[in-house]
Amino acid sequence: MALLKSNKVIYCLGNISPSLGVLSTRNSSWWGGVQMGPPDPILGVTEAFKRDTNPKKMNLGVGAYRDDQGKPFVLSCVRKAEALIASKQLDKEYLPIGGLGEFSKACAQLALGNDSEVLKSSRSITVQTISGTGSLRIGANFLSRFHGGPHDVYLPKPSWGNHTPIFRDAGMQLKAYRYYEPSTCGFDFKGALEDISKIPEQSVIVLHACAHNPTGVDPKPEQWKEIASIVKKRNLLVFFDMAYQGFASGDIDRDAWAVRYFIEQGHNIVLSQSFAKNMGLYGERVGGFTVVCKDAEEAKRVESQLKILIRPIYSNPPMNGARIAATILNTPDLRSLWLEEVHGMANRIIKMREQLAAGLKKNGSSHNWQHVIDQIGMFCFTGLKPEQVERIIKEYSVYMTKDGRISMAGVSSGNVGYLAEAIHAVTK
Amino acid sequence: MSVFSDVPQAPPVAVFKLTADFREDSHPQKVNLGVGAYRTDDCQPWVLPVVKKVERLIVEDESLNHEYLPILGLPEFRSASSKVALGDDSDAIKDNRVGGVQALGGTGALRIGAEFLRRWYNGVNNTSTPVYVSAPTWENHNAVFADAGFKDIRPYHYWDAAKRGLDFTGFQDDLEKAPEHSIFVLHACAHNPTGTDPTQEEWKKIAEIMKRRNLFVFFDSAYQGFASGSLDKDAWAIRFFVSEGFELFVAQSFSKNFGLYNERVGNLTVVAQDSENLTRILSQMEKIVRTTWSNPPSQGARIVSKTLNCPELFAEWKANVKTMADRVLLMRDQLKSKLQALGTPGTWDHITQQIGMFSFTGLNPKQVEFMIKEKHVYLMASGRINMCGLTSKNIDYVAQSIHEAVTKIQ
Numbered sequence: 001m002a003l004l005k006s007n008k009v010i011y012c013l014g015n016i017s018p019s020l021g022v023l024s025t026r027n028s029s030w031w032g033g034v035q036m037g038p039p040d041p042i043l044g045v046t047e048a049f050k051r052d053t054n055p056k057k058m059n060l061g062v063g064a065y066r067d068d069q070g071k072p073f074v075l076s077c078v079r080k081a082e083a084l085i086a087s088k089q090l091d092k093e094y095l096p097i098g099g100l101g102e103f104s105k106a107c108a109q110l111a112l113g114n115d116s117e118v119l120k121s122s123r124s125i126t127v128q129t130i131s132g133t134g135s136l137r138i139g140a141n142f143l144s145r146f147h148g149g150p151h152d153v154y155l156p157k158p159s160w161g162n163h164t165p166i167f168r169d170a171g172m173q174l175k176a177y178r179y180y181e182p183s184t185c186g187f188d189f190k191g192a193l194e195d196i197s198k199i200p201e202q203s204v205i206v207l208h209a210c211a212h213n214p215t216g217v218d219p220k221p222e223q224w225k226e227i228a229s230i231v232k233k234r235n236l237l238v239f240f241d242m243a244y245q246g247f248a249s250g251d252i253d254r255d256a257w258a259v260r261y262f263i264e265q266g267h268n269i270v271l272s273q274s275f276a277k278n279m280g281l282y283g284e285r286v287g288g289f290t291v292v293c294k295d296a297e298e299a300k301r302v303e304s305q306l307k308i309l310i311r312p313i314y315s316n317p318p319m320n321g322a323r324i325a326a327t328i329l330n331t332p333d334l335r336s337l338w339l340e341e342v343h344g345m346a347n348r349i350i351k352m353r354e355q356l357a358a359g360l361k362k363n364g365s366s367h368n369w370q371h372v373i374d375q376i377g378m379f380c381f382t383g384l385k386p387e388q389v390e391r392i393i394k395e396y397s398v399y400m401t402k403d404g405r406i407s408m409a410g411v412s413s414g415n416v417g418y419l420a421e422a423i424h425a426v427t428k
Numbered sequence: 429m430s431v432f433s434d435v436p437q438a439p440p441v442a443v444f445k446l447t448a449d450f451r452e453d454s455h456p457q458k459v460n461l462g463v464g465a466y467r468t469d470d471c472q473p474w475v476l477p478v479v480k481k482v483e484r485l486i487v488e489d490e491s492l493n494h495e496y497l498p499i500l501g502l503p504e505f506r507s508a509s510s511k512v513a514l515g516d517d518s519d520a521i522k523d524n525r526v527g528g529v530q531a532l533g534g535t536g537a538l539r540i541g542a543e544f545l546r547r548w549y550n551g552v553n554n555t556s557t558p559v560y561v562s563a564p565t566w567e568n569h570n571a572v573f574a575d576a577g578f579k580d581i582r583p584y585h586y587w588d589a590a591k592r593g594l595d596f597t598g599f600q601d602d603l604e605k606a607p608e609h610s611i612f613v614l615h616a617c618a619h620n621p622t623g624t625d626p627t628q629e630e631w632k633k634i635a636e637i638m639k640r641r642n643l644f645v646f647f648d649s650a651y652q653g654f655a656s657g658s659l660d661k662d663a664w665a666i667r668f669f670v671s672e673g674f675e676l677f678v679a680q681s682f683s684k685n686f687g688l689y690n691e692r693v694g695n696l697t698v699v700a701q702d703s704e705n706l707t708r709i710l711s712q713m714e715k716i717v718r719t720t721w722s723n724p725p726s727q728g729a730r731i732v733s734k735t736l737n738c739p740e741l742f743a744e745w746k747a748n749v750k751t752m753a754d755r756v757l758l759m760r761d762q763l764k765s766k767l768q769a770l771g772t773p774g775t776w777d778h779i780t781q782q783i784g785m786f787s788f789t790g791l792n793p794k795q796v797e798f799m800i801k802e803k804h805v806y807l808m809a810s811g812r813i814n815m816c817g818l819t820s821k822n823i824d825y826v827a828q829s830i831h832e833a834v835t836k837i838q
Contacts, residue, residue: 035712037708043499064495072495086487146434169719202431320691
C-alpha cells in the first residue's frame with residue numbers, strides 16, 4: 001500500500017465506525033440536517049435593494065465606490081494597464097504559490113514606504129492573496145498554526161462583520177476592546193487604552209490602519225502613538241487590516257502612517273492589504289499578506305509555511321488583477337495617474353460628507369452631525385438606531401446595514417438632498 | 429524574542445521544486461516532464477485561440493466593469509459548468525437539484541467541498557468521517573482534506589505496480605470494508621498520476637458497492653475533454669453515478685481544458701436529492717466561501733462562461749481541446765513505438781493504455797534519479813511523466829534515456 005505524505009499524522013481507525021450522525025437511507029438525503037444559513041447581512045442589503053421598485057431608492061449598503069452618477073467606476077489607469085497587458089500576449093501559466101513577484105514587491109513597498117528598513121534588510125515576506133478576505137484568512141490560519149501566544153484575537157468594537165467568522169473558522173477565539181463611542185459618534189480613546197492595557201501578553205490585536213470599517217472613526221496620530229506604546233508594553237502581536245490605503249485621506253503615505261509608525265517603534269506586525277477599493281479591482285480579488293520578521297532567515301521560514309497553508313486552499317492566486325496592479329504600481333505615469341484618481345475618489349467622498357451635513361442642517365435637524373464630516377473613508381456611522389434604520393429602509397427606500405452604517409460612495413450630488421431629508425425625517 | 433522563532437522551514441512542494449531545478453539546469457537537451465501543464469510541439473505554453481478571441485471581446489466591451497461577483501460566483505458560469513459535466517439533457521438539472529459554487533481552480537472547489545462535508549456531512553462537525561483517496565493520488569488531496577479538519581484520511585488500493593494497471597480487486601475490497609458513510613475521492617477521468625481509469629464495467633461495480641455501503645461520492649474532474657478528446661466520453665462516470673441517484677460533489681477545474689491555469693477557474697457542482705436540499709446546501713456554501721475568499725475572481729469565469737454559452741465559441745473550444753488531446757495521444761503512440769523499437773526491457777503497452785496528461789512509467793526512484801541527474805530529463809520521483817512535455821524534437825532523446833535507465837539501473 002503506497003504511503004501518503006502529509007505534514008499531519010494520519011492514523012487509521014481500523015474497523016471502528018466513525019461517530020454516526022444523520023443516517024442516510026436509500027431514499028433520503030445526506031443533507032436533511034443542514035440548516036438554512038442566514039443571509040449575509042451586508043450583501044443581503046443589496047439583494048433587498050435590487051427588489052425595491054421605488055425610483056428614489058438608494059443603496060448605501062456595500063462598500064463599493066460609485067461615481068457622481070451612481071455608476072461603478074473603472075479607473076483610467078486600470079483601463080490603460082489592461083491595454084498594455086493585452087498587447088504583451090502573455091501566457092497563462094500557473095503563478096508561484098506566493099503569487100506574482102512584481103506584485104508582491106510593489107504591494108509591500110506601497111504599504112511600508114520606499115525607504116523602509118524592513119524591505120532593505122529583506123526581513124519581511126509578502127504573499128499575493130485573494131483580496132483582503134483571503135489575506136486575513138491566510139493570516140488567521142498562520143497564527144492558528146504557529147502563534148505560540150494566546151489564540152485570542154482582539155477586535156475593535158465594532159469591527160467589519162466578516163472579521164469574526166474569518167478568525168473563528170481559522171480556529172482563533174474572538175475578544176474585543178472598546179473603540180466606538182456612540183454618544184459622540186467618535187473614538188473612545190480612554191476606553192480603548194483601558195481595555196488594551198488589560199489584554200494578556202502575546203495576544204493578537206487587530207487594528208484598522210485607516211478608515212475604520214464600519215465607523216469611519218480613526219485615531220489621531222498622537223493617539224496612535226499612545227496605542228503603539230501600550231501595545232508594546234503588553235507585548236501584543238499586531239495584525240493591521242489596511243483595506244483603504246489612499247482612499248481615506250486621498251494620500252497613500254498619510255493613510256499608511258500608523259502601519260509605518262508601529263514598525264518604526266519595533267513592532268513586527270502582520271498586515272493585510274486590499275486593492276479592491278483603492279484600485280477599483282473588486283472582482284479581480286487583489287490583495288497581499290505581509291509578515292514582518294526578525295530577520296531574513298526567519299522570513300524565509302515563514303514564507304515556506306505560508307505556501308504550505310495556501311496550497312490546499314487554492315494552490316496559487318489569480319493572475320489578472322495582480323498583473324493590473326503591478327503594472328500600475330511599477331509604471332511611473334500609470335502610478336501618477338492612479339494617485340490622482342485615488343485622490344479624486346477620496347475627494348468626492350469628502351465633498352459628499354460636507355453636503356450631507358449641510359443638508360441636515362438646512363432641513364432643520366437639531367442633532368449634531370459633525371461626525372459625518374469628522375469620520376473618514378467610505379463609511380459613515382450615522383448614529384441611527386435599529387428602529388430608525390428599519391423606518392428609513394421601509395419608508396424612504398434608503399438601504400443601509402442595521403448598525404446605521406452608510407457607504408458614502410453610494411451618495412451623489414443628485415441624491416444627497418433626498419438622503420438628508422430621509423435621515424432628518426426618521427431622527428427628528 | 430520573535431513570536432516566530434520556532435517556525436520550522438517547510439519542505440518545498442515537490443512538483444514546483446522540480447520545475448525550479450529544471451530552470452537552473454543549463455544542459456542543452458534538458459526536458460521537463462514534471463508539472464502538469466500542456467505544451468505545444470515547440471514546448472511552449474498554449475493560450476487557446478478561442479480564449480484569445482474571447483479575451484479580446486471582453487477587453488473591448490466597455491460595459492464590463494470590475495465589480496464584485498456574487499459570493500457563489502458568476503451565475504452563467506456556474507450553470508454552464510455544471511451542464512458541461514452533467515450533460516445538456518441532464519434530468520438532475522431539469523429537476524432543479526444541481527447547483528454550482530464557482531471556486532479558485534479545482535483546488536478551491538475541492539477545499540470548499542471538503543469544508544462543507546466536515547461541517548455538515550455525517551453529523552455536524554464530524555471530523556472523524558474517514559476520507560479515502562487513491563493510492564497514489566494527486567499529492568494535494570491529502571492536505572486539502574486534512575486542512576479542512578478531517579482527522580482520518582486513508583488510501584484505497586488503486587495502482588498495481590506489478591501489472592502496471594488498476595488493482596480492481598484491492599479497490600473493491602477497500603470499498604466493501606470502508607466504514608459506512610466514508611467519503612471517497614474518485615478521479616472522474618485521466619487519473620492523476622497514473623493515467624489509469626476504471627472501465628465502464630468497473631465503474632458500474634464501484635457504484636453498486638458505494639450505493640449499498642452508503643459511501644459518499646466526491647469526484648475530482650480536472651481533465652474533462654482533455655483525456656479522450658470528447659467531453660461526453662470523459663464525463664461518463666460522473667453521469668452514470670448521477671443517473672444512479674447518488675447525491676454527490678464534482679470538483680471541476682478549467683485549468684487544463686481551457687488552458688486558464690493562472691486565472692483559477694473552477695466549479696464545485698453539487699447534485700442534491702431535490703431543490704429544497706440544494707437551497708440549504710448552497711446557503712451554507714456561501715458562509716464557507718465568505719470566510720475563505722468572500723467572492724471569486726471574475727476574469728477566468730467570464731472567459732469560460734462566454735465560451736460555453738455561445739454555440740460557435742463552444743464548438744471552437746471543443747476543437748481546441750481535441751487538438752491538445754490528439755497531440756498527447758500521438759506522443760503516447762510514438763513513445764511506445766520507440767521503446768519497443770529500442771528493445772527496452774519490459775512491456776510498454778501501459779503508455780498507450782493510460783489516458784490523459786500523465787503516465788506512470790513504472791520507473792523506480794533510482795532510475796528516476798538517473799534520468800534527472802545523468803540525462804537531465806526531469807520527472808517526478810513516482811515515475812510520473814507529463815506527456816505534454818514530449819515533442820517531436822525530444823522524444824528520441826527521452827526514449828533513449830528511458831532505455832538507458834531501465835537497462836543500466838535496477
